[in-house]
Amino acid sequence: TGDDLVEVLNYTRALDKEPNEDLFGIAEGKNIIVISLESTQNFVINSTVNGQEITPFLNEFIEESYYFDNFYHQTGQGKTSDSEFLLDNSLYPLGRGAVFFTHAGNEYLSLSKLLKENNYFVAALHPNNKTFWNRNMMYESLGYDRFYNLEDYDVTEENSVGWGLKDVDFFEQSIQYLKEMPEPYFAKFITLTNHHPFLLNEEDMYIQPYDSSSEILNRYFTTVRYEDEAVKTFIERLKEEGLYEDSIIIMYGDHYGISEKHNEALGEYFDKEITPFDVVELQKVPLIIHIPGQTGETLSTLGGQIDLKPTILHLLGIEKETDIHFGQDLFSPEKDNFVIFRDGRFVTDEFVYTTGTFYDVETGEPIDVPNGEQYIQRAIDELNYSDQIIYGDLFRFYNMETGRIVE
Numbered sequence: 001t002g003d004d005l006v007e008v009l010n011y012t013r014a015l016d017k018e019p020n021e022d023l024f025g026i027a028e029g030k031n032i033i034v035i036s037l038e039s040t041q042n043f044v045i046n047s048t049v050n051g052q053e054i055t056p057f058l059n060e061f062i063e064e065s066y067y068f069d070n071f072y073h074q075t076g077q078g079k080t081s082d083s084e085f086l087l088d089n090s091l092y093p094l095g096r097g098a099v100f101f102t103h104a105g106n107e108y109l110s111l112s113k114l115l116k117e118n119n120y121f122v123a124a125l126h127p128n129n130k131t132f133w134n135r136n137m138m139y140e141s142l143g144y145d146r147f148y149n150l151e152d153y154d155v156t157e158e159n160s161v162g163w164g165l166k167d168v169d170f171f172e173q174s175i176q177y178l179k180e181m182p183e184p185y186f187a188k189f190i191t192l193t194n195h196h197p198f199l200l201n202e203e204d205m206y207i208q209p210y211d212s213s214s215e216i217l218n219r220y221f222t223t224v225r226y227e228d229e230a231v232k233t234f235i236e237r238l239k240e241e242g243l244y245e246d247s248i249i250i251m252y253g254d255h256y257g258i259s260e261k262h263n264e265a266l267g268e269y270f271d272k273e274i275t276p277f278d279v280v281e282l283q284k285v286p287l288i289i290h291i292p293g294q295t296g297e298t299l300s301t302l303g304g305q306i307d308l309k310p311t312i313l314h315l316l317g318i319e320k321e322t323d324i325h326f327g328q329d330l331f332s333p334e335k336d337n338f339v340i341f342r343d344g345r346f347v348t349d350e351f352v353y354t355t356g357t358f359y360d361v362e363t364g365e366p367i368d369v370p371n372g373e374q375y376i377q378r379a380i381d382e383l384n385y386s387d388q389i390i391y392g393d394l395f396r397f398y399n400m401e402t403g404r405i406v407e
């Protein structure tokens with residue numbers, strides 16, 4: 001019932017932080033282009049393989065953007081769909097299964113709905129079957145206006161690899177759709193080529209595979225490099241079409257691409273043994289926010305995908321006191337340094353908690369944290385509150401206009 005929501009509300013309201021005065025509203029009314037970078041982990045940024053850059057374009061692009069290099073994915077078994085769920089709701093995905101499948105009929109206080117209230121046209125673009133991850137149903141609940149899916153793309157033997165339409169073709173074919181959208185729009189592009197098992201046609205290999213004990217890792221670098229090229233081409237096309245100058249562009253990695261099964265090969269790449277501490281570090285994904293007229297900066301603010309919604313809302317100058325979310329504006333000077341993974345691991349500015357042990361965030365050495373239990377409990381509580389909202393479909397009992405609980 002609505003009573004269950006009272007405690008949750010007390011918790012989330014205490015999390016809320018004041019926006020950054022300089023950036024609040026800077027993106028007001030502008031088009032927003034979001035790019036979900038499939039399986040893209042942060043370690044590929046500004047790194048090389050066989051002496052060649054893995055992401056030459058992104059390395060340049062981050063120089064003129066806000067680049068968050070201490071930002072984590074928080075997905076579970078729902079993978080890409082979990083990252084979308086985090087972005088739209090600033091709620092945690094579920095510990096088991098995919099919330100896109102299990103709770104697509106719930107009431108949500110989504111980013112999409114708030115954007116629509118503010119006159120935005122909200123679209124998702126992804127050249128896969130619309131039922132994959134139950135997206136057609138969930139997008140309906142979240143309030144998307146349009147889902148450009150497999151049916152909207154011309155997919156052939158020649159322009160596909162692995163999971164489907166190649167990213168370059170996906171972006172190219174999407175330009176026409178962007179042009180027809182009512183403005184301002186929020187358009188979320190979900191890339192696909194850099195997906196396990198990282199297959200690529202010979203002509204799309206801009207770098208040679210790595211040489212380690214894992215074919216998966218070896219190929220991963222080549223598909224990340226291809227994705228980088230696809231994004232570069234897309235940005236160039238946006239410029240040609242006059243769609244670039246006045247748009248906010250947000251890119252983030254959806255989740256890891258290289259699982260722990262490949263730790264030995266990763267160890268060869270990093271030339272060290274991969275510890276549980278390193279595994280946590282490896283869950284960092286890039287977050288890049290390009291705002292026209294802003295010089296940009298690399299920010300090491302600790303954050304995660306849960307923070308995307310409040311961050312975007314503040315950039316747009318939307319401050320809805322009655323909204324319920326677990327994340328915080330990444331630009332807020334008051335941002336908490338606490339990132340919780342779906343499985344209960346967490347990171348603060350002092351330590352990492354994983355496999356029952358605290359590690360010093362600087363040295364990676366195990367440390368003793370006297371009040372460690374409190375932190376462990378906070379992570380458990382926060383995940384529980386979020387779960388309660390989803391399992392109880394608690395937003396049914398909430399009126400966002402008044403901030404009151406309804407029966």
Ligand code: GP9
Pocket residue numbers: 078079080081126128132190192195
């Ligand atoms: C499928 C794409 C990839 O449509 O989003 O899904 P993933 O396996 O990464 O969740």
Ligand code: MN
Pocket residue numbers: 038039079080254255
């Ligand atoms: Mn994915």
